[in-house]
């Protein structure tokens with residue numbers, strides 16, 4: 782199945798993208814596929830914060846791991862709705878999620 786994700790880029794442009802749930806991808810990887818300016822420097826290990834996003838919708842997301850929490854706690858622009866995109870698998874649970882890219886680090 783495909784899900785729909787609404788993404789607001791750093792230039793404030795909002796677009797809907799489509800992501801497949803059957804390819805074992807996470808949100809960071811799908812943002813890279815669509816050429817959003819997300820580095821994913823650590824390869825999705827919750828170590829770099831380059832995939833920091835804000836979640837603007839209510840979804841049942843995976844719990845924040847200790848390493849994700851540590852990275853977000855260290856980050857200057859972390860908000861209550863901050864997450865690392867690499868820690869969120871593409872699944873039907875996040876269909877219609879609405880996210881915003883955090884400022885560049």
Ligand code: FES
Nearest residue numbers: 821823829830867
């Ligand atoms: S890609 Fe490094 S923390 Fe997500």
